[in-house]
Amino acid sequence: MKKKHLYQPFELHVSDMEHWNERPLKYQFFEIVQIIEGEGTRIVNENKFSYSKGSIFLFTPLDCRGFESCVRTRFCSIRFSNVFLEQYKSKQERERVIQWLQQLENIFTHHNRFEQLLIKYESDCKIISSLINNMIEEYNNKKSYYDENLQHLVTLVLNIISRNVLRREITLSNTRTEEPLINKILVYLHQHIYYPEKLRIKYLAEHFNLSSNYMGEYFKKLTGESLHCYITQYKMNIIEQRLTYSEYSIGQIVDELGFSDESHLSRQFKKHSGMTPADFRRNKVKANN
Structure with missing residues (x-):
């Protein structure tokens, strides 16, 4: 499986995607993706899930992912490594962040392998969209303290996505069929x-x-x-x-x-x-x- 690496702690870009010509890649970093416009299919760990305007999802390191667009797609991709969220912190804070990231990776690896992750609450979608817009502005303008602000914004987005996963787990725990x-x-x-x-x-x-x-x-x-x-x-x-x-x-x-x-x-x-x-x-x- 071909891999793709991130050679700096944080990257953000907004792109148009006519067609995804490469085979799905195994990326070695976290990635938050928001679909600005378009429709198609995202491929994650050999599973296929549809996407449309406003879709928000998160990939973890080791996930294999790709896209198949059926309508011209424009999206925002936010990529970051563990070290990005560990910067500017004391040893104790870094240890706490590492443990938090490990927990996140466990949660999202499960969902990306076995089921589609949906942001259940419209209010949370609006909050995430607003935070991503703020990230784009901070990243493009690079004013004082922009890097620390990006850290906080990424953490907020991850927390909101995580609570949707956990709520879904609670909701389905007594109703879903037995997992293989x-x-x-x-x-x-x-x-x-x-x-x-x-x-x-x-x-x-x-x-x-x-x-x-x-x-x-x-x-x-x-x-x-x-x-x-x-x-x-x-x-x-x-x-x-x-x-x-x-x-x-x-x-x-x-x-x-x-x-x-x-x-x-x-x-x-x-x-x-x-x-x-x-x-x-x-x-x-x-x-x-």
Whole structure:
């Protein structure tokens, strides 16, 4: 799958899109998209959802997304990395923001994989539209403190989108049909990727009431890849994020994702990318300069 990276913490652009000629890409950053005008289909993780004027949606890192427009489409795209929301903060504040972003990523990864996310309340749509207009103005004019203002505006938009997801969960919790087991497993893996002890076959089998032998067989049958490969690939993508957009040391990434030591992480990452984490980071710095 072809990937697209963001080489600065924040980008905003308003574009016309006659046709989406590229294959869907796996982007390595968060993206808020508002449809200013037009109609068509958005593609996310091999699912297709229609869009129209006023549609607002959010993609997380690791989502594969693209568009198919049937009516000339104009949209605003707001792209940002984790490091954008961590700037200008104390260590304690950064840790809180990182935890918040992880929670957001869990919520939206689930919705982008399994169902369409809709902004339920018209008042929230109006608030988000107003905030996005303010972002466009701040980004274009770049007056004093514009970067801090952009941080606050992005955070407000994410909070409003998030509460629509949570409200929808509460509304549907007693009415929707039982979610397929594989969906529950995938969501669980995303939510617990930072807790290695909860990703072991035995632990997973007990949690989902399956035998240890059948756990791996079931996962591969439904996803086409082994449980170990899926978890490893997900971790490697997170490491790429940290190396590209954060100032995390290799040791901090080791602790965050539960590797035994730096050598263990380096060996795994080199198998994945063909280079060591240090070389990967140096290459990204060179590409950005």
